[in-house]
Amino acid sequence: MKPIQNRSFYEKNLAKALSRHIGYTTGAYDLFRIADVTLTFKDELSKYQFELIKELIQKSESNSGKIGEGYATGILDFCVGLNFLQRIPSPSQVAFSKLALTSLGLAYRAANKLGLNRLKQLILIASVLQSDADNYIVLLEILKMIGQNEDQHTFHNSFEKRTAALLNERGEWINRIFTSSILRRRIADLLQWANIDINGIVTPKPVKKDFARHHSTPRKGWAEALSHYDPDRKDLTSDGKELLERFQKRDRRFFWLGPKEECQEALRIPSQFVLDGPFEPAWNVIRPVQITDDEVHQSDLLSNVVDFMQRAYSYLKFAHANQAPLDAIKPYIYFLELEAGVRIREDELIKKIFQKYSHLFAGLSKRHGGIGYYQLRTRSNK
DSSP states (O other), X not given: OXXXXXXXXXXXHHHHHTOOOOSOOTTOOOHHHHHGGGGGOSSOSOEEHHHHHHHHHHHHHTTTOOOOHHHHHHHHXXXXXXXXXXXXXXXXXXXXXXXXXXXXXXXXXXXXXXXXXXXXXHHHHHHHHHHHHHHHHXXXXXXXXXXXXXXXXXXXXXXXXXHHHHHHHHHHHHXXXXXXXXXXXXXXXXXXXXXXXXXOOEEEOOOOTTHHHHHHHHHHHHHHHTTSEETTTTEEOHHHHHHHHHHOOBTTBOOOOBOOTTHXXXXXXXXXXXXXXXXXXXXHHHSOSOBOOOHHHHHHHHHHHHHHHHHXXXXXXXXXXXXXXXXXXXXXXXXXXXXXXXXXXXXXXXXXXXXXXXXXXXXXXXTTSSXXXXXXXXXXXX
């Protein structure tokens, strides 16, 4: 049997699908306020971590009260977890490492500056699902289950038990799909929640004390902010119920936001143990299911995207570089899809934009081929 190409890549991809969890959330109650860290980047391509910490502390003094350095560091870690910021490591000290906006962070900044509140919310939903689906979807399950009977003890206890059951189920699945203890260990070593015994059997570590309180309470606030939970009715909203249904594929219970669709086949997982999706990226769960090639829909979406690319360019482009990543406009395309109720082929739409509006935009190649960036046409580059 030939060795699997890129085994390490697919093992990491599988491990991520089995552990979508943002570590720092104790003080992360207000998602929108934390995401506004993206606004601290003006004309800079990146900022030192210590500069951002100082700015966050100064801003807190003029708002609700001064925060400490540790809390400010936690906010930055959380933004990295949400994939709004990325770290540029320093070869010397952590304090001198830099942080820069990702394409998603740029998209959020543009949505904020243009007053597109629903787009901001959708970006946060996608980011939370991609990075934290394990905790967030379990939370929605618990909120739906306990309903009007909610009290703090029941809420926390149910969250802890459901999380423990989910991890136990995942451990059993890993033990079934890999007959080799070496392969099981390779996966377990990538999972913070997993133990592996001398016989190569994977089991979950015990849930830490206060785990439920620290993880479920902030996320309940997220569910309200993201319009998935109604605190007055003590029930999920229609959007929350619809989202939960998209994840409850296996025995009507959440198991995962799966890895890349080809991952299980690439790792040669036996067909009887291959699991259904939904598969990453999280946008696949949010976007409408029905795909359309209708030219009227395509034309309407195209003109709206062109308008956005022009209006948002100054907020999307890299500092000191006259180009913006195309990945940063895709959330707006998905937003328009939801408004229209149909999914389009976004890569084809973008291709049409460059063909039809070549007098407005110039396309720039990615390092590994294909168009990855765009410029607004000016007299100097027409």
